[in-house]
Amino acid sequence: MNMHVIKNYLLKTIIYAILIFYSIFTLLPLYWSVITSLKTPVELSKIPPTLIPINPTGYFYIDLFRMRHFGELIRNSIIVGSGNAVFSTIIGTFLGYGISRLLTSRKTKDLMTILVVMCRMFPPLIMVIPYYIILSKLGLINTWFGLIIVYLTFGIPFATWTMKGFFDEFPPEVEEAALIDGCSKFGAFLRITLPLLLPSILVVLIFTFLYSWNEFLYALILTTTYDAQTVTIGVFATVSKWEIAWSKIAAAGVLSAIPVIIFFMIIRKYIVRGMTFGVMKG
Amino acid sequence: MAKESSYLKIFFIFLPLSILFIVSVFPLGYSLYISLFRGVMEKFIGLENYYYLVQDPRFIDAIRVTLTFTAITVSSQTIIGLLLAFVLIQPGVRGRSFWQTLFLLPLVIPPIVAGVMFKILYHPAFGPSSYLNFIGIKPPLWLEDPTMALISVCIINIWMWTPFAFLIFYSGIRAIPQEILEAAIVDGASGFRMLTDIILPHIKALILVVVLFRTLDNFTAFDEIMGSTAGGPGFSTTTFAIYAYKLAFKSWDLGYAAAASTIMFLISVTIGVTLVKMVYRR
Structure with a gap:
């Protein structure tokens, strides 16, 4: 006892x-x-x-904005992140709906899903070399638009996978009821399904933004000045240029982590969904 | 009706899938093409790059470092993640969602920032390990000693991705029907027996999935190493990704780097297919 x-x-x-x-x-x-x-x-x-x-x-924080262009870097990260979030979510919503609802055979469905997940598995390093040449030829090196295109490589697979999961769970009866009322299938998707799934779409938007904000390798190679460089590059630049200014390096790290921690607190309910991409439905 | 459905398929599947293929599969193929040239698409040399690569001692060394790094990180993440999940599901633990949220925090921190923050943490003078001096222990040379440096970057990766393993195991264990766990407690099963007899068999597939995803990701680890050691000292933390990056964007031999990343990709596909087969054999 x-x-x-x-x-x-x-x-x-x-x-x-x-x-x-x-x-x-x-x-x-x-x-x-x-x-x-x-x-x-x-x-x-x-x-x-x-x-x-x-x-x-707070000197080192102020210095980051005054001397290291952190204002511009944050602006670039926000523009590129939002651009990627919007495009990826739109494309991913369509493709996710297509795979979840328009494919009837179980086999094609699985095949499509595996194809999409596989695209996310390509290591960034193998993609960045061809993209460097492609964007150079198109004159898109060091531009927001160039970076947004490249970020679609991970944005679309993530958004597709996640939205497919949301559509799979959404009861098809809701749409079927609208079809009986004379709605076209597309009309039902646009007027019934999408508005009801708005919170889910918001989650996908936030996660794609977060992934873009955190991205480093593509931005390191495909941007060259603070016209298009992102925050992660700013953090890295403090390390490589002022190895001695440790407090400034720390300030840059903290500053870049604050927004993601805030986002994390907002969406922590959905973290299973956003972070286990390709593993489970959540 | 049939006509509408084929239009819908074009709009919801064909179009978005084409975009995904253009942004991710096309560059992949282009990378193979680049690998047949010397320098930045200067001279077509066929498979010469591959011929030199397999004899390149630095490349062989990078493979060794990458495999060591992957083995240490994946096994640690799986074991620690499992331990944390098992501890947190014990009856009577308070504040489960608090601990869970806390543990998941590293998942949203930009990997490059994680590298930089650990670089600060590892600092011999103002890092926490300097306290060891006061109890007469010489603190390890975290990033200066070649062997220690590899372990140190492993710790960064473990810090970043153990939460991923934890999250999946925790969700998996919680999905086990409560009656099964309760019946085991009533039968007087000890904690250890419960783990080996009930929990592990239930989440066997999830363990393989975690190992699969972590292996594929850690195999191409780049950001956190760049942020802390940048591949040094010497070549002790120069993984595949760091080596290929330096070849491409320091030596500007894009062809050679593309060939290196192709081999890296092939190895990771081989590992991936092997693991997937294990997952689905069951």
């Missing part, structure tokens, strides 16, 4: 120890970047490092 209580207590302790330990591991890089970004150079050289900045300064 007593043994049982002790055993239970011990088990609980182990469980919470694991949970707390992993939480610290998860938060430590973020926390350390935040405090490093707020420290003055004098405080940064203190031994041992302070855990909470004594004299926090």
